[in-house]
Amino acid sequence: MKNPEFVLSTILAVGTAFVIAIWVHGDALTKVKLAIAYAGLVMLFLFGFLILAGIASGKIDISQLLEEKGSDGTNGGASMGRFQLLIFTFVIGLSFFYVVLCKCDMPQIPTNVLALLGVSATTYGVGKGIQATTQNKDNGGAGGGPAGGGAGGGI
Numbered sequence: 820m821k822n823p824e825f826v827l828s829t830i831l832a833v834g835t836a837f838v839i840a841i842w843v844h845g846d847a848l849t850k851v852k853l854a855i856a857y858a859g860l861v862m863l864f865l866f867g868f869l870i871l872a873g874i875a876s877g878k879i880d881i882s883q884l885l886e887e888k889g890s891d892g893t894n895g896g897a898s899m900g901r902f903q904l905l906i907f908t909f910v911i912g913l914s915f916f917y918v919v920l921c922k923c924d925m926p927q928i929p930t931n932v933l934a935l936l937g938v939s940a941t942t943y944g945v946g947k948g949i950q951a952t953t954q955n956k957d958n959g960g961a962g963g964g965p966a967g968g969g970a971g972g973g974i
Contacts, residue, residue, distance in 0.1 A: 824869055832861035887950065900943035907939040 836858030840850045873879040885905070887898040911932055918926045 828865040828869060829862060832865055833858050835861050898943075898946070900946040904939045904943045907936060911936060 836854045839857050840854030885901045
């Protein structure tokens, strides 16, 4: 078995959810719905915990998470586009999590929030496109190969 932690987490989540659902008052359909909801919640928690444990133990390397590649292929400095996308995603995600906790209801997502996330992702994508174009020009033209063919060819 390649990932025993994954299997153990799934079994633990489903088992915990059904044990919790036994003590919930109501009819059988309500108990099943709540058991499925609890199982999803516990699985999400356990998968997040597994990721954090992997980062803490060194199995998952995040040392180059926000770095860009330099024009010569080495690691460059920090990427503002990646950082902005990461921060926007966490701020908006935590804001919605807070709203759900306070109101115990799923909020409607305003189009302005989706537009901000789209602008942030587009900024990162355009930055990567400019970086790729600059690297192609530095490497000798279209595609970077001796024949001059390939993606991102010159005009």
